[in-house]
Amino acid sequence: MQADWVYAQTDVINFKHISFREGLVQSPISTFLQDDQGFIWLGNLKGLTRYDGYEFKTFVRNPDDRNSISNDRVNIVFMDSDRTLWIGTANGLNRFNRALENFESFDIRPIKGGRNYVSCITEDHQKNLWVGTFAGLKKLNKTTKKLEDVSLENDSQLNN
Numbered sequence: 774m775q776a777d778w779v780y781a782q783t784d785v786i787n788f789k790h791i792s793f794r795e796g797l798v799q800s801p802i803s804t805f806l807q808d809d810q811g812f813i814w815l816g817n818l819k820g821l822t823r824y825d826g827y828e829f830k831t832f833v834r835n836p837d838d839r840n841s842i843s844n845d846r847v848n849i850v851f852m853d854s855d856r857t858l859w860i861g862t863a864n865g866l867n868r869f870n871r872a873l874e875n876f877e878s879f880d881i882r883p884i885k886g887g888r889n890y891v892s893c894i895t896e897d898h899q900k901n902l903w904v905g906t907f908a909g910l911k912k913l914n915k916t917t918k919k920l921e922d923v924s925l926e927n928d929s930q931l932n933n
Contacts, residue, residue, distance in 0.1 A: 796829035798822055806850040808858065816847025821860055832876070840875035843867050851894040853902065861891030866904055866913070866920065879913065880920045888920065 793799040800817040807813050813824040820833040821842055835841040844864035851859045858869040865881035881889055888908035895903050902913040904920055911920035 791824075797824075798829075798831055803847060804849050806852060806858075808852050809856050814850045814858070816850050816860070818846050820845045821847045821850070832874075838875075840870075840873075840877070842876045843878045843881055848890075848892050849894050851896075853896045854900060859894050859902065861894050861904065863891075864889045866891050866894070879918050 791797050797815070798817060798819045800819045802815050802817050804816040805813060811826075813826075815822040815824065820831045822829050822831045832842050834843065834845050842860060842862065843866075844862035846863035847860055848863065849859075849861040851861070853859065858871070860867040860869060860876070866879040867876040868879065869876055888906045888911065890907040891904055892907070893905035897903065902915070903923075904911045904913060906920075910923045912923050913919075914921050
């Protein structure tokens with residue numbers, strides 16, 4: 774009886790450690806995502822950072838620019854099925870405009886915390902965007918650009 778030998782090819786994975794010396798904002802990372810173009814997006818307490826494998830670019834809140842990110846505390850970076858980047862911060866939901874490299878903020882109320890504090894984002898199979906906030910679950914109405922309250926009793930889609 775002859776033995777059949779299986780040889781497995783092993784690939785070596787090399788890691789490069791990056792730190793503030795290379796330009797990474799020194800802060801605990803709260804979220805990260807690799808997008809469809811290969812960029813790595815890192816969210817932390819000091820803004821949103823994009824890494825292309827060579828350089829970092831950090832986006833921070835500028836109170837004089839309504840197209841800047843709504844808050845430096847980035848809790849979640851999410852890419853939907855249309856490859857749109859959504860950023861949830863301690864003060865609202867933002868959509869990133871890749872062509873202009875700026876942000877559109879959605880339905881931010883002049884209050885602190887609560888419904889403005891976005892902690893998670895997901896999308897269902899019908900392309901609805903669901904947003905978790907400290908004031909509960911919200912559904913983005915893409916027509917009105919408003920975060921709508923969700924009632925489990927009245928929303929048969931959510932119940933299913």
